[in-house]
Amino acid sequence: MPTFFLPLFEFLSAQLDFLLPRKYPIAEKVADAPTISLVSITTMLCCRPTELYLGASTSAQILELVVHWDNNVFDEALITEWLDEVKNAIDYYLGEDSVQTKL
């Protein structure tokens, strides 16, 4: 069996509105307007040692990026550089200007 080096960089992405509906109660037959609305969702996690963990989730049409890292291993300047790069790449490849390109 080959040896695998664990990746130091993990990435999570999800459209959370399908996992966590924003209006409650959510039964379709309830006649009244929803009484509870989910306003915001926050991702909390503890990454593994040596890990840089970048996550993305979408809720209410808002894309949120989160980053977690092992502070014993990474400098904050590097974290900022990675996060900015991911943010800029998302903007370039998935932003409004990219819509006409996806065939």
Added chain:
Amino acid sequence: MTRLLLRRYLRGEISEEDWEFRKREPMASAGPMNLRPFQDKAWLDAGGAKHVCVSIGFFYFALPTMPLGTASSLQPGADVPPFEALLSRKRFWLRSRLIRTQADKFIRNPLLVELGSIMLPGRVERARSVALQWRKEKGAPAGLTDTVLSPMEQASAGVVFCNGGSSLGNVRLHANFLSTSL
């Protein structure tokens, strides 16, 4: 990922030897996948889908070399080029589809469960042995080194993943599940 590595090379933080090696290697990656749908259907239908347990395997995929495009001949000291110089939007979608195709073939492999039954116990045992060692010795195993390995040294020992990706899959499928269970 490619542009981040290119930044480091242009800043003089990656040697010519390392860079030439990295430029020619395919990009390997992996991600966890939900194994529940492939388990015993009676268990799944009886509540297995909601049972609290870890039931994941991993899918693996590879992309061609780093998409450096016209930046492949840049030398240290040069400015970092824009995204379009490395990877056009069309090629971004091409590479995205390559991953989707490979993932699709992987989960439709008729030996998917068998592949997992061969590979996963090794992963579990590695993690278990480290945890037991840590509990016994109250610290890391002796003989470990934090020597930095070159990309070539790492690759000589096996596959090196450039990143790992987690996905919640097609979460649209979960909508009905939640509607009926809450």
